[in-house]
Amino acid sequence: MTQIDTYFRAEKAESLLFLLIGAGAVVLAVFAWMKWNEPFTKGFAVPLLLIGLIQATVGATVLLRTGKQVADLSAQVQQDAKGYRAAELPRMEKVMKSFTVIKWTEIIFIVAGIGLLVLLKDKGFWTGVGLGFMLQGAISLTLDIFAEKRGLEYMEALALA
DSSP states (O other): OOHHHHHHHHHHHHHHHHHHHHHHHHHHHHHHHHHOOOHHHHHHHHHHHHHHHHHHHHHHHHHHHHHHHHHHHHHHHHHOHHHHHHHHHHHHHHHHHHHHHHHHHHHHHHHHHHHHHHHTTTOHHHHHHHHHHHHHHHHHHHHHHHHHHHHHHHHHHHHHO
16 A cells, blocks of 8 residues: 555545534534524534534545545656655645644634633523534544644655655
């Protein structure tokens, strides 16, 4: 199995997980908003819906493009291994830099969620919003830490190739 297959197989698996988590969060948010008429539940539904839509979109996008990307990169390796490496390393450097912004955004979600839970603990709607942001931020951050680690390993393999 090549470094391309190893890296992108894991990318597809995690993007499917992101898609399922995001879709599940959206379904739960809509159900909670419509079924339970409580301020806490309505507040909880807001970040579930917003971040769930992002998770589902990112998951679907990566999942849909990965097959073609693997085919193109595999063909490029066969035809021009040096060209593949010369193009793929800068692309991956951009991907890795984007993780800084993504992780800080997720950390902000977590901190904002904790802040709302602590400062507005007796306000049902805002307590729900806080819990939703904290939960969604923690889930996304966890998955992105794994993705970043995988990206670093792929870059190391590229550098050695």
